[in-house]
Amino acid sequence: MAKTKKQSAKGNKKAVKAKKRRSRIWRWILFFSLKLSVVVMLFAGIGMFYLDAQIREKFEGKRWSLPAKVYARPLEVYTGLKLSISDLKVELKGLGYRSVKKASSPGQVEIATSRVKIFTRGFDFIDGSEVSQQLTISFNKNTVSKITAQNGSPVSIARLEPILIGGIYPKNNEDRDLIRLSQAPKGLVDALITIEDRSYYDHFGISPMGIARAMWVNLRAGRFVQGGSTLTQQLIKNFYLTSERTLIRKLIEMPMAIVLDFRYSKDEILEAYLNEVYLGQEGARAIHGFGLASEYFFSRPIGELQLHQVALLAAMVKGPSYYDPRRRPERAKKRRDLVLKVMALNDVISDEQSRNAQAKPLSVVKQKSLHKGAYPAYLDLVRRNLKKSYNDEDLSSEGLRIFTALDPIAQANAEAAMRNSIAKLQKKYPKKTRGLEASMVVTDPQTGEVLSVIGGKSTRYQGFNRAIDAVRAVGSLIKPAVYLTGLQSGYTLATVISDEPFAVPIKGSKPWKPRNFGKKSHGEVPFYLALAKSYNVSAARLGMELGLDNVIDTVKKLGFEREMQKYPSLLLGAQGMSAFEVATIYQTIAANGFLMPMRAIRAVTDKNGRELSRYPFKVKQVIDSQSIYQLQYAMQQVVKIGTGRYANSKISPKIGLAGKTGTSNDLRDSWFAGFSGNKLAVVWLGKDDNTSLPFTGSSGALRVWVDYMSRESLEPLEPIIPEGIEFAYIDPKSGFSVDSNCEKSQRMPFRSGQAPPFSYDCGGNDGVNSLDRKTKKPPSWLQRLFGG
């Protein structure tokens, strides 16, 4: 400062000195910038090393968290399978097969009136691969009558691919299906490069020309129109940097792009880009990568997409929500057509190809149209089972593949039945059905596989899963366990039991007085009829005689796992159970006394198809075959002549359905549980606030159950007659064995040697005055005659 003052004082010397000084300043600046640039270069060098390390770590490590994929059961097609063409069509639609005139590549299907020709995609199952092949499936009255391969030879069995029904997503909710560059159709890569980064294969990570062009365009337009980002920069932006728009991020993006480009090949970078790019949003779930986007928008693998479809995907990169083809179809189509035009301009495709593709509609499938997001209750069950052996981290990041037993056809039938029947009930009782809720479980009684689960009246609502979590009084559904205890303790189907009112004294409380529905007593009733008609008093008497401990023991043997309270009222179903628990119990009955674990998951593999865990079919005999055989007979009587008669009026008696109604106190719960040879279903109707319903088990849940069963191809329940069972004609009134010609005589099974004594006058008094309640009698004449 002082020097400057002296300068101004000395006048003309000023200019010369100023010149000198200026050159000194310049020297200083030059020297300084030299030093600075060395420092900058040093830092840049260090920075580059750091960036390089960072880039390599992420690019070569595990790049993405891959959500677990959950699959439905694969459809097995074989001669004799009961399957309608329409059901097959639904299955194929769920798999994204394209209906064409001539199936010539995987994923295509030709549908005629009684024949379907499928070009399958093939799939790697744990137990072997199912190859991609052309199958001609012939139908005859809703049954597969023949399957032939392309060369005309018969095929005995083939599996379609399993439908993907959901996933288990990581916390950031990113979902993706990884693809290789080689899997991406050429059109996709061409479209993408043409529209996003034409010089991709020539630049070094950033494109100065591109930036210059963008700047020029922006300047001319006076606003921000174009970004000069290369695909590499876009990848860096999504892959390594946070989404906030900061200057430092902008500055770091370019050097990183250069390092990435230097490190890796163009194809490697492009492949990462294809899998990273964000393309849509479904609720909280973010759709990343072209592989998943293809499934999400077109419901088929990326390799099967056509030009107009890949052009749309490439078009959406610029703004997935702005160009959302579902919400903004006009904008999306405009941009897609632009992509096609530019592709033709750059001679990537011909003008004709471009025109043809532009003429096509967007052909995007409806969101959640069929299977995705359609099974919240089932997926909830799957997730609960998985949590026993896997942690959340593994489930949402390791790309596990989970194969379940979900049968989309059974689930669709169950949902339709539920909707339809509830609508009818609501029409009949408009006021009293407000707040009505429902749950349902369908299993295969022979294998214990869970085929479908409904967790509430709104079947697609992801919330309270009533099938598992709503623990409600089961009412008379418990009775088969009571009667089974009786059959195991010497009672027969013909044993006469009393239905006269009685009271059970309870310490420190009022005595328990069970009452029949309608408060009517039925006097003396045969065992099987008491169950069929669901008489409460006789069931309570029987249970008290057998002992509560024994009844509880039976319920537990049948598969109920929680503790039960030892109150007499449990005999009439005071115990609360979920529909799922009821299904477990009934399944043991349906499977002839063999307990099987309820299985929703068949197997879990890692992302490469290696088996991690399997949930094999297991059985354990818990009840003797003879007792179960007799119980099944009595439960068939429920449908034939008892409280389940409504089923008989709708479904052929030849199916021999067996089941039981249940109604809890004050009509709070309406239940039906029952089975045919191949389907077991449990239906619950009730209200979340526990208020009364306007209907019983018979007039409520049974309706849903029957509606469901009549939609299925049922196998008859033909219980196999075990050794040690004989048959006798019984007079239901007296419980005696009688001649088959006697009026009202009924043929029923007995444990060998336990058939009641014979009455020569069709059950009238013929000298035998009283019947031993437990009929431990000498063998009947029938037995003596045939040596039972």
Added chain:
Amino acid sequence: MSKVVCINKLFGAVISMLVLAGCSVTGVNNVTIEDRTIQGNANSPRAVIEQNSQVEVSAFNVRPSFKASNNSTAVNTPINTRVSQQKKAQEVVSKAQKPATIALLNTANYQTNNGRLQAAQSSLERALRISPKDPEVYRSLGEVHRRLGEYVQAEQMLLKGIAVAAGQSNKLRKLWSALAKVRSESGDAKGANVAFQKSQSY
């Protein structure tokens, strides 16, 4: 798949003969058919079973009298001879009704013999879903569990097989003797003896 197709070819002849033969059996209440006769049969045993399942059938026919197969009627005899001739030409015995089940049982058998027990188990579970009342499926599952050293499950599978095989003496004989083997391997000599005695009673 090619294996399955091949198997199908092999059984083609058998099936077509049996379909023809099956027609002649209709109307005869024959509960048990000689084991061999059911080999690869697609239709006739099914028809027979359906007949017997009618609730109103008289006691004679429904009683599981295991000796019935020896008193086979005149109509039945030619089938037995015809098929037993077939059987000599064909060593692998499958008793499944549906071609799909036969194919899967064969696949499972092949996998079992190659030591691919888990794959065999998967194949058998597929068979089980298709034919849950076929005793042969349970017998094979029992065999897989036995080889895996899972004797409790092996025994339970066989017991389940015995339950579904009621009334079919040939199958019961095999199942009980398989059970005897499982029990003796697991160290249950007494149980093995009981099972063996039982197998001899059919």
